[in-house]
Amino acid sequence: MSAADPDEVARDQLTAFVERIERLEEEKKGVSDDIAEVYAEAKGNGFDVKVLRKVIAVRKQDVSERAEQEAILDLYLSALGMQTD
Missing domain, CATH: 1.20.890 (cAMP-dependent Protein Kinase, Chain A)
Structure with missing residues (x-):
């Protein structure tokens, strides 16, 4: 059994962080879009x-x-x- 290559471990961790951040950014954009829709609805109702x-x-x-x-x-x-x- 060989030890994992430290460079590969660091690369895998970095990739995992980047992918998590990208997913969260997409979720954040979705929530921002939802909030904008609510404001537009409120404006449409005269607020x-x-x-x-x-x-x-x-x-x-x-x-x-x-x-x-x-x-x-x-x-x-x-x-x-x-x-x-």
Whole structure:
């Protein structure tokens, strides 16, 4: 029984990594296409896609992060004389 050639083992590992990444990239593209379809459907039903994307981004944030960003936005708007409160 002979030991495996280290170059062959490394080549096989590299090939496996590349193939896994390629499969995941294809899955990611499929999911991205699905998301785009949902946004298009929402737009077709009269929803503002830019605002919908913002809602999705806000929902990803935790409460303290969102509060901090809102406070900074208020500060910047106030500094520019654009405060809406």
